[in-house]
Every structure is written in structure tokens, then in C-alpha cells.
Amino acid sequence: MRRLVFGDESRFSAFIGAYLGVLTLPNAFGLDGELLIHVGVGRTAGMYGARHLGDARALFLFRSERELDYRHRDVPRQKELLRDAFGGCDRWLDELDRTPAFYFDSITQLRMDTWSPQARVAVAHRRRPRLPPHGQAQRRAETGTTYNRYTSGDHTQSPLPRPPRRTDDS
16 A cells, blocks of 8 residues: 555665564463563564463564565565574574464664655555554554644644643652
């Protein structure tokens, strides 16, 4: 949908030097509202679980000096890149071949003068499946589209009230 509306995304995207991978795996540690995390130089791996999930999620963040060569639909290549970046996390990476859900993408900044020339883009965009962290960007895009629709191109004023400032530490 984005390509139909905006054209080639490379005109708007700027690689910021990192990648994210997320996969579903068995909750072998019985995590419930907890996060196990390993932080290394240029990479971070974590696993979290929640009662409503029934399983766990492993997330992998890593830096890269250059954009990596892979295609959006080439899942085997994406898994290979994740294994290359995270040698030593074998127990979690062993699940790559069995995971029912996998997400991999560059962390990219989109720079656009406006999110949408028309409000209907938010409705069409909403039909896409929510994938981590894609759902986050999707909500921001919908909010940006709504914001653009209400401000008629004036991005200096918001139609939404500011949230109250917190005055305590709670």
C-alpha cells in the first residue's frame, strides 16, 4: 500500500545503523512479566514472556556499519544474518528453524514532509497485520495521518490537548 501511495520508499528512508529480529519460542524459563537481557558491544538480546502469550518472545538488536544485503521476503537469508550477528546465543537461535512467528528488519527513519496527502491512507494502512515493532510505527503513522488531516498541513499546532505534566515520582 505504501508504495502505491508514496512511490519508492528509498526516497524517504534513512538507515540508522541497526537491525531488529523478533521470534516466538517456548517459554522455557517460565517468564511472566519478566525480561531476561544480555547486552554486549553493538548487540542486545532479550527474552520476555507474559501470561496472555503462552510462549515467549526473543528480541535481538544489533548495530551494523552498513546496510545488509537481503530481501524483504527472503526469510532464510534474514535468519542467516541474525545467526551471524549473535553467535553465542545458540539456545535461543536454535528456535529459528521452528518458530511460528519471525520478524526481521532494519531500523530505519522515514523522513517525509507529510504522512499522507489524504486521510484514507490510515484506513488502508490499518489492514496490515501488526508485527513487532511494525505495530508501533503503524500507530505513529495513523496518528501522524490524523494529525495532518486536522491541522491541514500546519504541523506547529496539535488538535490534541497536551497531557498534564507529572509533578511526582509515581
